[in-house]
Amino acid sequence: MACVGVFVAYLPVTTVSVSLPTIQRGLDASTADLSWVTDAFVLPMAALILTAGVVGDVYGRRKVFQAGLVFCAVGAAVALSAHSVAVLWTGQALAGVGAAALLPATLGLISHAVPDPRERAKYVSMWTASLMGALAVGPMISGVILEHASWRWIYLAPVPASLLTMAIAARLVADSRAAGSRRLDWPGQLTAAVAITALVYGVIEGGSSSFGETRVVVALVLAGLGLIAFVVVEGRSDSPMLDLKLFRSAAFSATALVAMISFLGLIGFIFVLSLFLGQVQQLGTLDAGYRMLMFTLPAMVAGPVFGQVMHRVSARVLITGGLLLATASLLSLTSIDAGTSFGGLAWRLIMLGVGFGAVFAPMTATAINAVPQQLAGMAAAGSNAFRQVGGALGPALMSALLTTKVTAALPGRLSDAGVAPDARHRVVAAVDGGGFGAVHTVDLGASTPRMLHAFGLAFVDGIHLCLVVSAAFMLLAAAVSAVLLRTPRPAHPAPPPSSATLSWAAHSGGRT
Incomplete structure (x- = not known):
């Protein structure tokens, strides 16, 4: 049930991301408005995930699990009825609250059900695969729906999925709380x-x-x-929500920074890629989904594989190597243009997916192993929170960079294409007032094809800038990993944990 819960929590991420161009046209939204569609979901996750973990520790993780599913269902229902971007933001925010509750609750339930650390690692790998599975199937669901219906219907599936999971969990999932005297902060x-x-x-x-x-x-x-x-x-x-003693560990500080920096680059890239596929290559949502699958599917497959070998290969090597591969992938993407084929994009995205598959599980495990056992649950929740902060900042930063670069490059590109000055002013004014989607509403007669070609070139200029910045973030994260993740692996297996340690592992939240 924990795996189903995290699947439901993350389903909106790529389901919405590949639908952004359609949503923009349907609601006449600006690029900044689209940033808030993404961030309205991610922000509550970042802001509330630590508190949700504490609430589960104090009042029971099954209750938080059920509450998270309620918020996911209600948020999806609100978004399903949205006829304005503000209502869509509201639905996304409610679903984000639900996801913030589900992430720590699901891992806490796994920790309680599987107290043995080695055995638990297998289930955490399944949990990670479920999360990546949601990211993988989201574009496919959106693509099929948008081929036949309005974009609002992409929010239908989470409603019955959440309610059905709630009903089953009420009978099958045992409740658990943290040992000790944690309080809300x-x-x-x-x-x-x-x-x-x-x-x-x-x-x-x-x-x-x-x-x-x-x-x-x-x-x-x-x-x-x-x-x-x-x-x-x-x-x-x-009773701190995030004990500052955690940061005395260089390894924990490193994983927190790596999580925030790498996800800033990754989620920001996914945001601009979805706009590129829709606005420049003019792909339908299903075709865009196939391309997104080239990243999410390898990440889903590679994650558990790397999770199994991290006992034999140091986390530092896996994380640094994965981030360097992701950096190389993003730099290779700077050669794409409006005519790049599926194959030309696919192999680059597969590289990115494999790279992140090598990062995700070792990063989470290292955050826990780097601190005293009594702080392990809080360390995992803290790492998750830093990751979500990076995920929230990514679309915001990349949207700003993309808008600035496209706006600056567009007049020159239009001039090079031979578009008349008065027509250039119309196009620039349309983009300034209505975002990138507005360019397709401008009719310049015989000059329209040249105008759209010029816009595509300006957009490619913008996405190349975003790719270079994303690659720089990945390289920075790799440097942090290489320098700070120097904790040596033990030469011999650790002794069996005491009953007190197992008790804490089972009840501390286990947000691994």
Whole structure:
């Protein structure tokens, strides 16, 4: 049931990502609006995942599991009825709250059901495969639906899936709580939520308008103050949501940074790739889904394989090697253009998927093994939170870069294509006012094909910039891994854990 739960939680990620061009046309949304469609889901995950773990520890993980499924169902139902981008944001946010509850709850249930660490690793690999499976089938579901119906119907499947899982879990899943006296940390939760939300808002709005605007400056200053306040209150708390002692471990700090930096680059890339496939290559959602599958399917297959060998190969080698392969893949993608074929894109995306398959499981395991056993659950939840923060910032940053570059390159590309000055102004004004999708509503008569070709070239300029930046993030994450992940592997197997240790492992949350 834990694997089904995480599948339901992550199903909206790529289901929505490949549908963004269709959603943009259906709601007349700007590129910044589309960033919020993605971030409205990811932000609650980043802001609430630590608190959800504590709530499960205190009140019972099955309750949090069930509540997460309720939020997923309600969020999907709201998005299903959306006729404005604001309502769609609301539905995405509710589903994001559900996902924030399901991630720690599902891993906590696995930890409780399988107390032996080695045996548990097999089920964690299954959990990871289920997560990647949701990312893999999402585009296919969207593609089939959008071939025959409105984009809103992509939100139908999570409703019965969530309700059915709830009904089965009520009979089959045993509840569990954490040993000890953990308490809810409301000051930590509030300051973390303020810092994360203000940061992502500032990046999105700054990219779509100007980083000098008062509201953007206020948001970024508020984010900084929120981060300082979070550090202060967590340092003074008797029951912190995220114990700052975790960061005394270089290995934990490294995995947290690697998680945030690499997912910033990855999720940001997926965001701009979906726009490229829809706006430039003019692919249907199903055809775009086949291309996305070239990344998600290898990652799903490779993840459990690398999870099995990480007892024989150091996490440092796996993570650094995987990130370097991902960097090479992103750099190779800088040669794509509007005419790139399926095969030309596929082998590059397969490289990216295999690279991330080598990163995901070792990164999570290292975050837990790098700290004392009593902090293991919190360490895994913290690593997840950093990953989601990176995932929230990715679309925001890449949207800003893409919009800035395309807007700057478009007039020159239109001029090179021989489009008249007054027509160039119309096209640029349309993009400024309505986002990239608006360019397809501009009719220049005989000049329309040349205008669309020029727009495609400007967009390719933008996606090449985003790819270089994403590759730089991957390379930075690889450097962090290579420098900080130096914890030596034990020469002999660890002694059997005591009953007290097993008790903690079973109840600490086990968010591995």
